[in-house]
Amino acid sequence: MRLFATIAPDALAASAAPVAADNAWVKALESFEVAGVPVGVWAIPAIPLVFIAVYALYVGVYGERKVSAFIQDRIGPNETGKWGLLQTIADILKLIQKEDVVPAAADKPLFVLGPLIVFVGAFAAFAVLPFSSAFIGADLNVGVFYAVSIVSVEAVGILMCGWGSNNKWSLFGAVRSVAQVVSYEIPASISILVGVMMAGSLSMQKIVMSQSGEYGILHYAVFQSPVAWLAMIIYFISALAECNRAPFDIPEAESELVSGYFTEYGGMKFAMIFLAEYASMFMTSVILSVLFLGGWNSPLPNIGPVALNDWTNGPVWGAFWIMLKGFFFVIVMMWVRWTLPRFRVDQLMYLCWKVLTPFALLTFAFAAVWELYVR
Amino acid sequence: MAETLEYAPKTRLSQAGADRYIVEKEIETEYMTLNMGPQHPATHGVLRVELVTDGEVVVKATPYMGYLHRCFEKHAEALDYQQVIPYTDRMDYLSAMCTEHAYVMAIEKLLNIEVPRRIEFMRVIVVELQRIASHQVAIATYGLDIGAFTPFLHIMRDREHILTLLEWLCGARMLYNYIWVGGVSHNFPPKFKQRVAEFVKYYRPKVDEMMALLTENKLFIERTRGVGVLPADVAINYGCSGPMLRGSGVKWDLRKNDPYSIYPELEFDAVVPDGKLSIIGDSLSRHLVRCYEIYESLKIIEQCIDKMPEDPNFDPHAAVPKRIKPPAGEVYARGENPRGEVGFYVISDGKGTKPFRCKARSGCFVNLSVLPELAKGNLISDVVAILGSVDIVLGEVDR
Numbered sequence: 174m175r176l177f178a179t180i181a182p183d184a185l186a187a188s189a190a191p192v193a194a195d196n197a198w199v200k201a202l203e204s205f206e207v208a209g210v211p212v213g214v215w216a217i218p219a220i221p222l223v224f225i226a227v228y229a230l231y232v233g234v235y236g237e238r239k240v241s242a243f244i245q246d247r248i249g250p251n252e253t254g255k256w257g258l259l260q261t262i263a264d265i266l267k268l269i270q271k272e273d274v275v276p277a278a279a280d281k282p283l284f285v286l287g288p289l290i291v292f293v294g295a296f297a298a299f300a301v302l303p304f305s306s307a308f309i310g311a312d313l314n315v316g317v318f319y320a321v322s323i324v325s326v327e328a329v330g331i332l333m334c335g336w337g338s339n340n341k342w343s344l345f346g347a348v349r350s351v352a353q354v355v356s357y358e359i360p361a362s363i364s365i366l367v368g369v370m371m372a373g374s375l376s377m378q379k380i381v382m383s384q385s386g387e388y389g390i391l392h393y394a395v396f397q398s399p400v401a402w403l404a405m406i407i408y409f410i411s412a413l414a415e416c417n418r419a420p421f422d423i424p425e426a427e428s429e430l431v432s433g434y435f436t437e438y439g440g441m442k443f444a445m446i447f448l449a450e451y452a453s454m455f456m457t458s459v460i461l462s463v464l465f466l467g468g469w470n471s472p473l474p475n476i477g478p479v480a481l482n483d484w485t486n487g488p489v490w491g492a493f494w495i496m497l498k499g500f501f502f503v504i505v506m507m508w509v510r511w512t513l514p515r516f517r518v519d520q521l522m523y524l525c526w527k528v529l530t531p532f533a534l535l536t537f538a539f540a541a542v543w544e545l546y547v548r
Numbered sequence: 549m550a551e552t553l554e555y556a557p558k559t560r561l562s563q564a565g566a567d568r569y570i571v572e573k574e575i576e577t578e579y580m581t582l583n584m585g586p587q588h589p590a591t592h593g594v595l596r597v598e599l600v601t602d603g604e605v606v607v608k609a610t611p612y613m614g615y616l617h618r619c620f621e622k623h624a625e626a627l628d629y630q631q632v633i634p635y636t637d638r639m640d641y642l643s644a645m646c647t648e649h650a651y652v653m654a655i656e657k658l659l660n661i662e663v664p665r666r667i668e669f670m671r672v673i674v675v676e677l678q679r680i681a682s683h684q685v686a687i688a689t690y691g692l693d694i695g696a697f698t699p700f701l702h703i704m705r706d707r708e709h710i711l712t713l714l715e716w717l718c719g720a721r722m723l724y725n726y727i728w729v730g731g732v733s734h735n736f737p738p739k740f741k742q743r744v745a746e747f748v749k750y751y752r753p754k755v756d757e758m759m760a761l762l763t764e765n766k767l768f769i770e771r772t773r774g775v776g777v778l779p780a781d782v783a784i785n786y787g788c789s790g791p792m793l794r795g796s797g798v799k800w801d802l803r804k805n806d807p808y809s810i811y812p813e814l815e816f817d818a819v820v821p822d823g824k825l826s827i828i829g830d831s832l833s834r835h836l837v838r839c840y841e842i843y844e845s846l847k848i849i850e851q852c853i854d855k856m857p858e859d860p861n862f863d864p865h866a867a868v869p870k871r872i873k874p875p876a877g878e879v880y881a882r883g884e885n886p887r888g889e890v891g892f893y894v895i896s897d898g899k900g901t902k903p904f905r906c907k908a909r910s911g912c913f914v915n916l917s918v919l920p921e922l923a924k925g926n927l928i929s930d931v932v933a934i935l936g937s938v939d940i941v942l943g944e945v946d947r
């Protein structure tokens with residue numbers, strides 16, 4: 174019976190797994206000091222932060238513009254720099270220069286703190302994302318659970334933004350958003366549990382390691398159980414809703430609520446909220462890849478003497494694969510956004526409670542039986 | 549609360565499923581007044597709708613208009629008859645040709661002059677092109693209201709072709725001053741007809757594409773079907789016209805029912821929804837009417853191109869009167885605009901070259917007045933969907 178049993182690291186090392194997560198880079202950084210100042214320890218959280226900034230600039234904003242332009246038969250940014258590559262830099266410069274306006278009637282502490290909490294909620298989850306077998310901020314033994322719960326803090330920030338703005342439309346947006354995030358956490362968590370059950374661990378690295386093997390993609394959790402794909406789809410849909418992405422972007426519905434909870438924000442506060450959205454998009458994409466698509470494992474199989482899997486595994490390759498998988502789902506999210514209209518509030522709740530949650534529960538029950546008696 | 553508001557939705561709204569949002573009545577709830585507009589993307593301009601809401605359910609919606617009032621009627625009294633035409637352009641700026649046509653018909657009726665047959669064909673071609681362009685904007689922005697951004701840009705890409713054609717014809721892309729009393733400002737340039745024919749051929753498959761992208765989208769149907777049902781009797785009582793009236797199943801099209809110009813010679817249908825995809829009278833019906841009217845307009849343009857008399861030495865100014873000084877009298881002429889019936893009631897005192905009175909009847913204005921009836925008992929998101937399906941242009945509502 175493997176259900177919820179922790180895999181002993183030795184057993185994994187002895188199995189066909191070509192690489193073991195040793196967090197070598199993190200350990201190396203931890204011991205790195207300059208004149209007694211622990212620079213390396215500070216660098217560990219700084220790396221994901223810099224990554225978010227670069228990713229949000231280039232995959233997030235620039236990528237979204239180019240993807241939407243492609244879908245909409247346009248060209249997209251092409252004037253600022255080569256292929257418009259400097260456009261987002263120019264936008265950030267503009268946002269930095271903006272006056273930091275707090276509306277006179279706003280609740281100032283809430284208004285100022287709101288975007289920070291939204292961003293921190295999204296960013297804190299990056300601590301447990303396995304960027305490579307050799308790099309994870311904190312390999313908690315409850316990593317997935319931590320990620321799910323810390324993201325919920327965003328709801329508090331959103332409510333603070335909406336209430337603090339002292340704008341009825343913002344309040345509507347915030348209330349919608351909180352209702353939505355809280356509701357969609359249920360199908361999301363249940364489908365996460367399916368993946369956790371299959372790996373037998375809550376630790377991100379262990380979940381990834383449980384999916385490595387010489388046949389590459391065939392070891393991924395999504396191919397290990399007949400219902401894993403369903404859990405994956407349910408998680409993806411719920412992730413869209415949790416990130417407030419279209420077609421579930423009713424909290425910020427442009428044409429209804431103007432911009433929802435961040436109508437009153439400008440300058441860097443706006444940029445924070447924006448960054449948080451892209452950060453949580455990538456975060457959910459990585460969690461999806463970790464749970465069901467092998468995380469940093471290479472999808473290529475070993476074919477006899479052509480040991481593609483061995484060749485394409487390793488700490489650096491791992492970082493490449495996880496980025497590839499993460500960005501793929503980020504791009505799918507953009508694709509969905511620019512294709513579909515928006516749900517209405519009641520339809521959104523209907524989808525969550527009457528479609529996704531029952532299906533997620535069924536998947537969960539079936540996956541449990543499969544894990545116990547078949548696999 | 550000082551004011552008692554009628555809370556329960558009307559039975560006919562309940563029939564359409566609009567009562568599914570009613571929250572438990574035992575719970576004490578407070579009404580909130582929410583100001584939608586005049587700076588709100590869903591109001592398509594400077595319309596203000598005051599919503600009294602219970603949570604997200606709208607209890608009462610009151611439109612306030614007049615933010616774009618430019619005294620068209622008073623202006624008209626100070627201008628020569630020809631000089632009023634550019635002002636009519638600026639009423640419904642998305643269908644300037646159609647409004648010009650209605651106004652010019654009124655003056656021609658007042659003067660009792662005959663317009664050359666070729667001119668009539670030219671007018672109908674540009675008016676129908678304009679109708680397509682106008683419906684394109686209506687459909688595209690309706691998609692935006694529902695949250696579909698991509699169809700908007702696809703439709704704008706095709707609308708560009710119409711605007712380019714009209715720009716080639718008269719130099720303006722939006723406000724044309726093309727149709728003159730007794731004529732038009734410019735003859736068709738050489739090969740214009742072929743280009744229009746090419747456009748019709750190009751555009752027909754694109755309408756199918758648009759329907760597949762937007763109208764047949766499950767989410768779009770979910771959002772619009774059964775939302776804001778306008779029964780035929782209410783539509784008639786309020787004086788609705790255009791797609792709003794036809795969406796409620798009333799087969800009323802002025803091009804058919806009060807024919808003008810050369811419309812009687814042409815074959816086309818007044819589009820009414822069949823009730824298969826939509827509930828008759830709901831937002832989706834009105835949207836469908838617009839979609840199918842594009843096909844009808846394409847048909848009309850094709851026929852006009854075939855039937856239009858050729859004349860190499862044609863002078864479009866031949867029948868244009870040098871000085872318009874109509875005899876004393878009054879006249880009302882109306883035309884089927886993309887947004888409903890637009891009529892001009894012109895009085896001449898017989899003394900001058902300026903109208904004594906020029907009253908414009910706006911289709912949008914009347915269509916908009918039914919909004920409180922439609923919005924009641926729906927969600928805020930539905931109000932956006934309903935307002936989009938009414939398809940207003942504030943320039944014409946406020947005049």
